[in-house]
Amino acid sequence: MTEIIETKEMTLTTTCSCEFYDEETDTSKPAEYCYGDCYTEDLEYYTEAFLNPWLEAKAIMADSPVRIEGSAMGWQRRSGYKDTSARAIIDSLSFDGDWTLVIRYDGNDLSFVRYSHDEPTGASFIVVPVSLDGETEWE
Numbered sequence: 001m002t003e004i005i006e007t008k009e010m011t012l013t014t015t016c017s018c019e020f021y022d023e024e025t026d027t028s029k030p031a032e033y034c035y036g037d038c039y040t041e042d043l044e045y046y047t048e049a050f051l052n053p054w055l056e057a058k059a060i061m062a063d064s065p066v067r068i069e070g071s072a073m074g075w076q077r078r079s080g081y082k083d084t085s086a087r088a089i090i091d092s093l094s095f096d097g098d099w100t101l102v103i104r105y106d107g108n109d110l111s112f113v114r115y116s117h118d119e120p121t122g123a124s125f126i127v128v129p130v131s132l133d134g135e136t137e138w139e
C-alpha cells in the first residue's frame, strides 16, 4: 500500500503578520507594531512541521551537514550551492532586508523559493543531505 503524502507549504517572511484584535468591532487588523512574535511562531512551525519530518525521512540530525543548491539567485540569477548544517538552513537563506520564503515539503524533498527585491520571480533552493566519506555523525 502506498502512503499518499500531501505536499505541505508555508510562508516565512520578514513582513510582519501580527494582528491586533479589536474587541469593539470584533475584527482583526494588522498590528501597528511588530514584537517579532509572528516570525518566531512561523519559525517554530517550520521546525515542527517541515524540518523535523524531513530530518526523520532522511535519517539525519539537526547538526548533520546538508548542501543547499540554489538557482536564479540575486539579480544576476546565479546558480550555486552552500554547505551548512540542517539547523542553519533558514539562516543561510535569509539576509538583512525584506524577503519571503515559500517552503515546501513533499514527504521526501525540502525545497524553498525565495522572493526579494532582487529576486522578484523567485530563487529556487533544494536541500540535500551531504554524506561525509565513511563517517556518520549519527548511529
Ligand SMILES: [Zn+2]
Binding pocket: 016, 017, 018, 033, 034, 035, 036, 037, 038, 039
Ligand atoms: Zn509581527
